[in-house]
Amino acid sequence: MLAETPTTRPDTPAATTAATGAARRRHDDAPDTMALFGRLADLPEGPEREALRDELVTLWLPMAHRIAGRFRDRGESLEDLRQVAALGLVKAIDRFDPERGAFESYAVPTITGEVKRHFRDRMWALRVPRRVQELRNKVRVARRELTQNPGSPEPSVATLAAHTGLTEDEVGAGMEALESFSTLSLDAELSAGDDGYSLADTLGAADASYDTVIDRESAKEGLRRLPERERAILYMRFFEDMTQSRIADQLGISQMHVSRLISRSCARVRDEATGQRTVRG
Numbered sequence: 001m002l003a004e005t006p007t008t009r010p011d012t013p014a015a016t017t018a019a020t021g022a023a024r025r026r027h028d029d030a031p032d033t034m035a036l037f038g039r040l041a042d043l044p045e046g047p048e049r050e051a052l053r054d055e056l057v058t059l060w061l062p063m064a065h066r067i068a069g070r071f072r073d074r075g076e077s078l079e080d081l082r083q084v085a086a087l088g089l090v091k092a093i094d095r096f097d098p099e100r101g102a103f104e105s106y107a108v109p110t111i112t113g114e115v116k117r118h119f120r121d122r123m124w125a126l127r128v129p130r131r132v133q134e135l136r137n138k139v140r141v142a143r144r145e146l147t148q149n150p151g152s153p154e155p156s157v158a159t160l161a162a163h164t165g166l167t168e169d170e171v172g173a174g175m176e177a178l179e180s181f182s183t184l185s186l187d188a189e190l191s192a193g194d195d196g197y198s199l200a201d202t203l204g205a206a207d208a209s210y211d212t213v214i215d216r217e218s219a220k221e222g223l224r225r226l227p228e229r230e231r232a233i234l235y236m237r238f239f240e241d242m243t244q245s246r247i248a249d250q251l252g253i254s255q256m257h258v259s260r261l262i263s264r265s266c267a268r269v270r271d272e273a274t275g276q277r278t279v280r281g
Contacts, residue, residue, distance in 0.1 A: 030104045031059045037098040056093050057086070060107065064089040067111045074119065081115060088114030132177045138164050139174035215273075222269035230265045237262055 036056055043049040068085035072078050088111035096106050142163045146155040155163070160171045223231060229251070236242045236250070244262070248255040 030063060033059055033103065034098060037096060037103060040093075041098055053093060057090060060089055060093070060103070061086060063104070063107070064111050067108065068115060070112075071115050071119070076119070081118075084115050084118045085111050088112075132173055135166065135170050135174035136177035137174075138166065139171055140178060218273035219269050222272035225272070226265055226268065230261055233258060233261055234265055 033056060036052060036059075040049065040052050040056065043052065064085040065082050068078065068081040071081055089107065091114065092103070092107040092110040095110075096103055100106070139160060142160050143155060146152060146159065146163060157168050157171050157175070160166070160175075161168045164171065166174070223234070226234070233247055233251070236247050237244070242250075244255050244258045248258045251258070
């Protein structure tokens with residue numbers, strides 16, 4: 001009499017374990033390369049090791065591309081993301097120890113981290129602290145989750161704070177960082193009308209009058225120390241716009257003497273003003 005072959009019922013623990021194992025099967029782009037990694041660990045530096053390393057990169061490159069695809073539509077081209085992921089793959093291969101487990105378990109976080117660092121360090125138009133970048137990501141995800149249904153209103157700061165567990169100040173910082181990922185050109189039009197203006201038109205310009213105010217304040221002390229007649233000559237020349245000849249006639253001295261007094265007084269005031277700026281600086 002033949003022994004009855006045991007069967008596994010769908011609701012038995014054995015069937016459940018088999019189903020769980022099937023659900024956890026490896027990805028199609030995760031080849032079995034443990035033997036190759038074992039050989040790589042034993043090979044010294046040289047052409048043979050480089051060739052084996054290149055073979056491993058080729059075999060695992062589809063997985064790196066799959067990870068890069070998770071970050072598409074975030075402002076970076078897919079081709080550039082694939083290059084960054086490939087760099088992470090090379091780092092993972094170089095650092096992997098086959099005695100510490102499966103390569104996929106080590107490579108996935110290594111490649112993902114490389115892509116995230118690319119976004120953090122290379123994609124921001126302005127340098128933003130990492131903490132603020134993380135706040136931005138939390139706010140961005142929360143806004144997407146709260147507005148995913150058609151007709152959903154734009155969430156308020158209080159709503160975002162409640163959804164994310166952040167304070168309203170942190171939400172505000174994250175929302176400001178949403179506008180810092182990319183910058184506008186100074187030629188960007190700010191109005192759609194025919195009389196539209198560019199961003200550059202809204203920027204101020206240096207005011208030369210400030211330099212005049214600084215010069216006058218710097219010259220005050222030197223002017224006070226001049227003899228009364230020399231102060232009067234400078235006042236008539238630069239404030240009443242009198243010619244040197246008229247000043248000479250009014251004071252009863254020669255025009256040449258007036259010229260020398262003006263030059264000497266201006267030099268004295270200039271030297272004192274320059275000395276004051278040097279001491280203050």
